[in-house]
Amino acid sequence: MIKVKGLTKEFIRKGRDGKMATKKAVDDLSFEIAQGEIFGLLGPNGAGKTTTIRMLTMQTRKTSGEIKYNGISIEKNEKAIKAMIGVVPQHINFDMDLTVGQNMELHGRLHHMDKHQRQERIQELLNYIELEDTVNMSPRQLSGGMKRRLLIARALIHKPQILFMDEPTVALDPQVRHRIWDLIREMAAQGVTVLLTTHYIEEAENLCNRVAIINKGKLVDIDTPASFCQQMGRYTVEWQTEEGRQFKFFDSKEEAAGFVATLDSSHIRRSNLEDVFIELTGRREGI
Amino acid sequence: MLWQDIWTVFWRDWVVLRRRLKKFIFSRMVAPLLYMVAFGWGLGRSIQVTGGSYLDFLVPGILALNSMNISFNSVTPVHSERIYHKSLEEYIIAPVIPEAFVIGKMLAAVLRGLISSAIILLLAGLFGAQLQLSALFLLVLVLNCIIFSEIGFFAAMTISTYEEMGQVNTYILLPMSFLCGTFFSVHTLPDLVRYAIQMLPLTHTSYLLRGIALSQPVALTSVIVLILYALLFFGMARWAYLRLTK
Numbered sequence: 001m002i003k004v005k006g007l008t009k010e011f012i013r014k015g016r017d018g019k020m021a022t023k024k025a026v027d028d029l030s031f032e033i034a035q036g037e038i039f040g041l042l043g044p045n046g047a048g049k050t051t052t053i054r055m056l057t058m059q060t061r062k063t064s065g066e067i068k069y070n071g072i073s074i075e076k077n078e079k080a081i082k083a084m085i086g087v088v089p090q091h092i093n094f095d096m097d098l099t100v101g102q103n104m105e106l107h108g109r110l111h112h113m114d115k116h117q118r119q120e121r122i123q124e125l126l127n128y129i130e131l132e133d134t135v136n137m138s139p140r141q142l143s144g145g146m147k148r149r150l151l152i153a154r155a156l157i158h159k160p161q162i163l164f165m166d167e168p169t170v171a172l173d174p175q176v177r178h179r180i181w182d183l184i185r186e187m188a189a190q191g192v193t194v195l196l197t198t199h200y201i202e203e204a205e206n207l208c209n210r211v212a213i214i215n216k217g218k219l220v221d222i223d224t225p226a227s228f229c230q231q232m233g234r235y236t237v238e239w240q241t242e243e244g245r246q247f248k249f250f251d252s253k254e255e256a257a258g259f260v261a262t263l264d265s266s267h268i269r270r271s272n273l274e275d276v277f278i279e280l281t282g283r284r285e286g287i
Numbered sequence: 288m289l290w291q292d293i294w295t296v297f298w299r300d301w302v303v304l305r306r307r308l309k310k311f312i313f314s315r316m317v318a319p320l321l322y323m324v325a326f327g328w329g330l331g332r333s334i335q336v337t338g339g340s341y342l343d344f345l346v347p348g349i350l351a352l353n354s355m356n357i358s359f360n361s362v363t364p365v366h367s368e369r370i371y372h373k374s375l376e377e378y379i380i381a382p383v384i385p386e387a388f389v390i391g392k393m394l395a396a397v398l399r400g401l402i403s404s405a406i407i408l409l410l411a412g413l414f415g416a417q418l419q420l421s422a423l424f425l426l427v428l429v430l431n432c433i434i435f436s437e438i439g440f441f442a443a444m445t446i447s448t449y450e451e452m453g454q455v456n457t458y459i460l461l462p463m464s465f466l467c468g469t470f471f472s473v474h475t476l477p478d479l480v481r482y483a484i485q486m487l488p489l490t491h492t493s494y495l496l497r498g499i500a501l502s503q504p505v506a507l508t509s510v511i512v513l514i515l516y517a518l519l520f521f522g523m524a525r526w527a528y529l530r531l532t533k
Contacts, residue, residue, distance in 0.1 A: 057380050059532060082382040093373040097303045109295040110381035112288070 007065035027217040040208035048217040049197035086160030094139035101135035111158035145176035239266035296391020347496035348469030358432035361396035362439035396436030418500035437520035444527035468493035
């Protein structure tokens with residue numbers, strides 16, 4: 001469905017010495033996403049996740065590389081591709097001069113939906129996210145969780161085949177986060193392809209069929225969360241030394257227990273995506 | 288599809304304007320009312336102009352500067368939509384023709400400019416001004432609104448801070464408001480200054496509006512100049528919008 005090959009984005013910025021310098025925000029990124037898949041881009045802050053989404057959604061131009069949707073290059077049919085994608089941005093970007101309903105209507109109009117289609121779909125989605133009473137309210141009057149749900153609903157009005165979600169649960173409490181996860185799973189079950197960026201390891205582990213770990217603009221690895229953990233060792237022994245927290249990974253619980261016996265104080269737990277992330281990027285992020 | 292997209296962009300601004308129409312109308316009455324009282328009644332009694340009263344001379348100038356200010360400032364909220372609220376992204380990610388966005392915003396600014404011009408004409412009538420209105424008069428007003436909405440759009444798309452947006456008003460619009468034949472004839476100015484001022488679009492608007500309103504002969508080359516300015520600034524506004532995704 002989506003094929004990305006050698007995607008690169010360079011920005012020209014003034015360096016510390018006052019001279020103009022080129023910085024690669026995304027560096028030779030390649031991956032493919034299948035229809036109905038929930039694909040995660042996992043990386044620390046500044047890894048290039050948002051820039052990647054912005055290139056895929058044509059909000060910024062790539063420096064080089066190739067992006068294809070169903071075999072069609074984005075340069076060839078920008079309008080048709082824009083019609084099949086939905087975008088949930090990281091920041092709340094409602095038009096604050098419009099009501100909730102008018103924000104939804106504007107989106108429907110921008111996607112050339114007729115009046116009847118728009119009204120039916122807006123009602124359906126507001127019911128779905130349980131915000132049907134907010135139609136005449138200003139987005140300013142909504143809580144953070146309500147705004148996030150509304151952002152997702154807005155992106156779904158024109159029934160996109162692919163949904164891009166940039167940090168969809170950032171700064172939300174656990175209850176709301178789980179509610180949004182359910183929403184994303186339901187959409188994927190209906191055949192919508194989802195590409196989400198997150199720096200919450202737990203989010204990627206719970207939601208994604210596959211995860212691409214990126215760091216400093218480069219792809220580190222792509223796999224399923226379970227395979228990542230298995231490759232590294234399914235059990236983690238964690239202990240404290242003067243240098244800080246130490247980790248060692250084992251394929252079986254017995255091996256891990258044998259190692260624990262040699263230490264004064266330690267504990268065994270199942271490996272998770274955070275361990276993989278730290279191993280691959282050397283950085284601790286998210287939870 | 289182009290017309291549908293233009294209508295969508297215009298619709299958004301119309302929804303906002305409709306909700307605030309009363310406030311908009313009353314707030315737009317203040318400045319022209321003050322101009323007419325101060326310069327028309329007050330100062331105007333001691334000023335002699337050829338071909339009519341100073342009020343008749345003044346109103347076309349007020350119309351020119353007011354339509355300039357209103358149309359420019361109608362579009363500048365796009366700056367905060369781009370930089371602060373980021374609601375502009377909704378248009379960028381949608382399958383909308385880029386030109387439609389520029390034209391839609393421009394038309395909404397023209398509407399605001401024409402509403403405020405109608406208010407001024409109404410007030411001027413109450414103050415006793417006697418002006419001749421025609422289709423050409425309306426065309427010149429529309430062209431003036433188009434030009435300054437395009438300049439506002441270009442500024443909103445290229446300037447990065449709120450303070451700098453304010454500086455456009457201070458360094459460009461404010462001097463034009465006073466110098467471009469709005470309150471006095473530019474013929475009294477030194478040659479070099481006059482030549483420079485005569486190149487500005489607002490000067491042509493002032494000349495044309497005054498000439499038509501006072502039934503004096505007007506230079507149609509000024510209409511052509513305004514059309515050329517409108518085309519030039521449309522190109523610049525379009526370029527600035529497309530540049531956002533580069």
